[in-house]
Amino acid sequence: MAGAVAGVGVSAGRASAMPAFLERLLGRGGSREGGSALPVDTQTSYEDVTTYNNFYEFGLGKGDPAKHAGRMVTRPWHVEVSGEVAHPGIYAVDDLVPPRDVVERIYRMRCVEAWSMVIPWNGVPLGDIIRRLKPTSKAKFVAFETLYDPEQMPGQKSPVLDWPYAEGLRMDEAMHPLTLISTGLYGKDLLNQNGAPLRLVVPWKYGFKNIKSIVRMHFMETRPETAWEKSAPHEYGFYANVNPDVDHPRWSQKREHRIGEFGQRPTLMFNGYGEEVASLYTGMDLARSF
Amino acid sequence: MFPWIEAFNARVASLSFFPIIASIHKRHGQKLLSLVCLLPLLGSVAEGLMGQLGARPWFRAMGEMGEIALAMLIACLAITPLVQAFDWKFLYPWRRTFGLFAFFYAILHVLARAMDLGLDLGAIMEGMFTNPFLLTGFLAFLVMVPLAVTSTKKMMATLGGKRWRLLHKLTYVAAILAIAHALMAGKAGYINFLPQAVILAILLLWRLVYPTLRKAMQKPQG
Ligand code: HEM
Numbered sequence: 318m319a320g321a322v323a324g325v326g327v328s329a330g331r332a333s334a335m336p337a338f339l340e341r342l343l344g345r346g347g348s349r350e351g352g353s354a355l356p357v358d359t360q361t362s363y364e365d366v367t368t369y370n371n372f373y374e375f376g377l378g379k380g381d382p383a384k385h386a387g388r389m390v391t392r393p394w395h396v397e398v399s400g401e402v403a404h405p406g407i408y409a410v411d412d413l414v415p416p417r418d419v420v421e422r423i424y425r426m427r428c429v430e431a432w433s434m435v436i437p438w439n440g441v442p443l444g445d446i447i448r449r450l451k452p453t454s455k456a457k458f459v460a461f462e463t464l465y466d467p468e469q470m471p472g473q474k475s476p477v478l479d480w481p482y483a484e485g486l487r488m489d490e491a492m493h494p495l496t497l498i499s500t501g502l503y504g505k506d507l508l509n510q511n512g513a514p515l516r517l518v519v520p521w522k523y524g525f526k527n528i529k530s531i532v533r534m535h536f537m538e539t540r541p542e543t544a545w546e547k548s549a550p551h552e553y554g555f556y557a558n559v560n561p562d563v564d565h566p567r568w569s570q571k572r573e574h575r576i577g578e579f580g581q582r583p584t585l586m587f588n589g590y591g592e593e594v595a596s597l598y599t600g601m602d603l604a605r606s607f
Numbered sequence: 608m609f610p611w612i613e614a615f616n617a618r619v620a621s622l623s624f625f626p627i628i629a630s631i632h633k634r635h636g637q638k639l640l641s642l643v644c645l646l647p648l649l650g651s652v653a654e655g656l657m658g659q660l661g662a663r664p665w666f667r668a669m670g671e672m673g674e675i676a677l678a679m680l681i682a683c684l685a686i687t688p689l690v691q692a693f694d695w696k697f698l699y700p701w702r703r704t705f706g707l708f709a710f711f712y713a714i715l716h717v718l719a720r721a722m723d724l725g726l727d728l729g730a731i732m733e734g735m736f737t738n739p740f741l742l743t744g745f746l747a748f749l750v751m752v753p754l755a756v757t758s759t760k761k762m763m764a765t766l767g768g769k770r771w772r773l774l775h776k777l778t779y780v781a782a783i784l785a786i787a788h789a790l791m792a793g794k795a796g797y798i799n800f801l802p803q804a805v806i807l808a809i810l811l812l813w814r815l816v817y818p819t820l821r822k823a824m825q826k827p828q829g
Contacts (some may be wrong), residue, residue, distance in 0.1 A: 338658040369662035580725015
């Protein structure tokens with residue numbers, strides 16, 4: 318599975334004859350080239366991936382993280398592993414996510430705000446990391462926390478969310494081979510605005526599940542509360558699986574704007590990864606467990 | 608209303624350059640104000656031509672135009688209270704300019720959204736009447752139409768001052784709908800538009816208490 322976008326073909330970005338500003342306004346076009354029934358997935362430019370971000374710890378504007386995240390110190394960096402696990406402790410990033418195990422994964426990333434990108438991540442499957450930590454039989458969930466340091470993360474001075482940012486996965490989601498702990502993208506180390514030095518990537522869930530700049534992993538028996546769930550439980554659920562049939566209370570999730578294209582394209586169930594992950598949710602009412 | 612305001616206004620009027628400013632305002636005030644009101648649009652167009660609108664240029668333009676439309680609407684509503692509080696009657700003609708530009712930017716807001724959605728009519732209309740966030744925006748826009756149409760002197764005369772003033776109380780309805788719409792916009796709109804909501808609330812409150820306030824202030828003089 319390594320290196321593949323499940324489901325849909327990917328083409329690398331290509332040069333265009335349009336002036337840059339027009340290409341910006343009217344998109345690269347040709348999203349249905351090659352006669353494919355589904356739009357082709359083209360990798361989002363490095364510039365867009367690194368300048369259009371939601372990372373409220375550095376401000377609410379999409380450009381704020383790129384502007385303000387530079388001041389965060391990401392080396393040395395440690396992650397505390399705790400809870401229902403045989404090897405708890407404080408781990409340096411390279412020990413938890415060994416650089417020699419890093420693979421490339423090209424995934425679609427669908428934000429809950431109805432925009433999306435295609436990003437070539439570098440990282441280690443979370444399952445491999447967790448197996449080494451040996452969770453106990455009581456571990457049913459794993460919770461993650463972002464760094465809390467208002468000096469480095471000025472956005473934490475305003476009560477937009479109940480800081481620190483918190484996320485969580487059910488253990489089978491965490492162990493799924495598509496789930497990644499990323500340390501880089503486009504073959505380079507993660508920039509701070511993208512969640513350096515390590516962040517979660519769960520490609521079939523809305524982007525806010527992909528918690529950034531992780532300092533804590535806690536294995537637990539009960540479902541952890543997540544930051545967005547705490548802030549607006551009727552809008553952002555624990556599962557947050559990409560689902561075109563369940564609208565956000567304030568906007569539609571049927572379509573999405575793929576960054577770099579003009580107009581919208583249909584949103585795919587589980588972001589197009591249904592073949593791999595739908596079985597995780599058999600028997601669940603996805604409209605209620607959204 | 609307050610003696611110190613009268614004193615302040617008299618002081619300003621006695622400044623040596625005041626007549627020049629007053630005459631420029633009289634002759635060119637409306638044109639200059641319109642020019643200023645066009646600056647946000649020129650800014651956005653310049654950003655677009657330089658490719659500076661970011662990864663989602665039309666979405667960004669939509670946000671900018673919406674914010675300006677709301678700001679113009681609030682500016683329009685601030686005029687009467689400012690005249691009442693400070694006796695700055697020269698501001699009255701600004702009201703129409705701000706109101707018309709509010710409508711102008713609302714149109715641009717809707718057009719930018721249409722571009723963001725790739726001019727796909729299905730996507731544009733989806734949820735327009737069922738999603739409270741879109742419905743409030745739509746109603747705000749709808750309410751602004753008769754206000755723009757009746758903004759001319761001719762229409763004012765046709766309607767008669769009393770009916771015209773009653774009709775134009777709808778500006779408050781448009782603004783309340785627009786702020787509700789903005790507060791519901793985006794993942795954290797309720798945080799972004801708190802200042803505007805507070806200003807609007809103060810303006811509304813002023814209109815509600817002003818008649819009483821004026822009576823109370825006038826009493827001692829007889
Ligand atoms: C048919 C009418 C309208 C439609 C369909 C519409 C639609 C939208 C949409 C889709 C957004 C973006 C939401 C997001 O951030 O996800 C938005 C935001 C906004 N709209 Fe409207 N709108 C309409 C009318 C208006 C009017 C009349 C005003 C003001 C006078 C207005 C002011 C705003 C403001 C201030 C925002 C927030 C922009 C931001 O977040 O930066 N809208 N509207």
